[in-house]
Amino acid sequence: MKDHYEYPYPSPELESQYPFSVYEHERLTEEAMLDRAKAFYAEMNARRSVRMFSSDPVPQELIELAVKTASTAPSGAHKQPWTFVATQNPEIKREIRVAAEQEEKINYLENRMNEEWQEALAPLGTDHHKEFLEVAPWIVVLFEQRYETRTDGTTHKNYYVKESVGTAAGLFITSLHRMGLATLTHTPTPMKFLNKILNRPENERPFILFPVGYPLDGVKVPDLKRKDLNEIFTTVLEA
Numbered sequence: 001m002k003d004h005y006e007y008p009y010p011s012p013e014l015e016s017q018y019p020f021s022v023y024e025h026e027r028l029t030e031e032a033m034l035d036r037a038k039a040f041y042a043e044m045n046a047r048r049s050v051r052m053f054s055s056d057p058v059p060q061e062l063i064e065l066a067v068k069t070a071s072t073a074p075s076g077a078h079k080q081p082w083t084f085v086a087t088q089n090p091e092i093k094r095e096i097r098v099a100a101e102q103e104e105k106i107n108y109l110e111n112r113m114n115e116e117w118q119e120a121l122a123p124l125g126t127d128h129h130k131e132f133l134e135v136a137p138w139i140v141v142l143f144e145q146r147y148e149t150r151t152d153g154t155t156h157k158n159y160y161v162k163e164s165v166g167t168a169a170g171l172f173i174t175s176l177h178r179m180g181l182a183t184l185t186h187t188p189t190p191m192k193f194l195n196k197i198l199n200r201p202e203n204e205r206p207f208i209l210f211p212v213g214y215p216l217d218g219v220k221v222p223d224l225k226r227k228d229l230n231e232i233f234t235t236v237l238e239a
């Protein structure tokens, strides 16, 4: 019998213990699916990381919507082990810039990044100057929650934290691009300074720092080529 399951999910026993609801899903025609997939691919293929932002203000509601979208990401055991910390305070942004530049000076000028790494970065031309951290209207730092602390003081494990937070980061970037904003996936490592500046607890570790805003008019980006499908995708035809 087509699509018959011997072990349906949820089992009647499971459903008697935990709440379940019917997943609302509209099945599209293949033509509609193709149209949507092609349009979305074209839109996402136009996304670029920028390193010069306009200082034009961006409403907080847009940032909040990007965070809400990010938080729709799947996560290990549905722990949602992420905190997004946003600031548009000029003094805090300045502090972050100064601390990031300090770390990046060691990375770039004192060879904390090895030669191979520096060679890989050469076409991007990145260096220790991080002016954009002060110019962009928002800095949003995504923290991973290595474990959970509850209000009663107990601590609890989180699962697949990096995988979960990375997935949320992708949705955050996608949401910003979709609404016409730009960001840079920035990792001025080590980033522990962000806990101090942003007053975050011990269970949180900085994952990615996102300056967010409009791209500066006429901003340039490296002419990068993305891998062809045949370099990143294969099918297995025979057992």
Ligand SMILES: Cc1cc2nc3c(=O)[nH]c(=O)nc-3n(C[C@H](O)[C@H](O)[C@H](O)COP(=O)(O)O)c2cc1C
Pocket: 047, 048, 049, 050, 051, 124, 126, 184, 185, 186, 187, 188, 221, 224
């Ligand atoms: C995990 C991660 C860390 C990154 N860290 C930095 C960074 O610290 N500084 C920077 O300028 N770009 C950083 N990038 C951005 C990449 O250089 C950029 O995504 C890549 O060159 C491709 O360009 P595109 O985003 O425009 O497609 C990072 C990207 C990722 C995914």
